[in-house]
Amino acid sequence: MSGLLASTTSGAEAFQFWLLGGIAVAGALGTVLLRRAVHSALCLAGTMIILAIFYLANGAYFLGVVQIVVYTGAVMMLFLFVLMLVGVSTADNLKETLRGQRWMAALCALGLGILVTAGIGQAALGSFTGVEEANAVHGGNVPGIAEKLFTEYVVAFEVTGVLLTVAAVGATLLTHRERIEKATSQREQAEARTRSGHVPPLPAPGVYALHNAVDRPGLLPDGSPSELTVNPTLRERGQMREVSADKLASLAALEQRTAEYHGTAGGPANRRAEARRSLEKREAGEAAEPADTTPAGGDADGTAEDTDTGPSDAGPADKRPPGDRTSGDQASGDQASGEEEAK
């Protein structure tokens, strides 16, 4: 602490200055020279943290903390927010639009640096008094600053408050945008998409169905199963499974309730009911589909089979040796016999 009083500082502070000063200058150069704006912002944040350490070393404890909170915490994060808004990936174009501008700028900066450095060198800078006594008068750095801020500089403090309010209002005004046109709803977007001919693709296998296996057809929006969603090979071999009739019935009931709620005897509900009737008719025709049409038991082990491998109950069941099938896997045995009968 006695180092703060003398014209030379302690060795530790000298070491800290030369180490961190080098890093601060490197960060400043990175801010200026790195092409990507995000890298520049991070370099500047590092420089600001080092400046905060220098403030602390100079006895300005309040300012050191404020520097970290306000600059690296708020201002630099605001910069990063705006960078994300404006586009992070945009690197600066290095092509010179004005001929020789970069050399002229370097020359000007060099001149400014020489001027400022010479000014400091010429100035009669006596020994450093140190802020220890000034801090100690009011019992610390923060009480000292508070005493000055709220007596001597109170008008400036009030004006600063007005300035901050005006800045906040101004920023809100500048970035606010009034919505002029009506926002398009989801239904309008869907209708526009259908009208423009960009109809979305068919649902993937198992979409809206009870299971997600590849041999289950996906349901079209009106509830009828689409055979196109199943692999052509499986279709050729007749290994496509039906969507559970229960699922269709519950979907139809949901559709019906929705239509009643909206007060329209909707077309989709009628179509779904038709689809269900046609499905029931088909099932009545091919009565030999035991695993899928049994509502409770068939579905329970159906889900267990479906989730691990895709066509597990159709494909691998055929490949299994006959001895394995007789060992008691009832569901797959039933399925296999059903497959054979269907063929």
Add this chain to the structure above:
Amino acid sequence: MNPVNYLYLAALLFTIGAFGVLIRRNAIVVFMCVELMLNAANLTLVAFSRMHGNLDGQIMAFFVMVVAAAEVVVGLAIIVMLYRSRHSASVDDASLMKL
């Protein structure tokens, strides 16, 4: 080490910031270089506060910080607005007062 070295460091940072303002064309980076210059000035104020042994320099640095915060808010709002109208944050594109 003489504490005057803090002033030399601040001069160096100020010069680098001024150089950046002159050569960069991304408005946000130019703005960051201005912040660097303000920080260098703050370091000078704090060093002078230590030199003269009173706290007025620190009060000045505090006001510089407050004003810089207000300036950043308005400046970034202007940059966002420019980006919305021109789809670029380059200062070369903003060569006319009108859009």
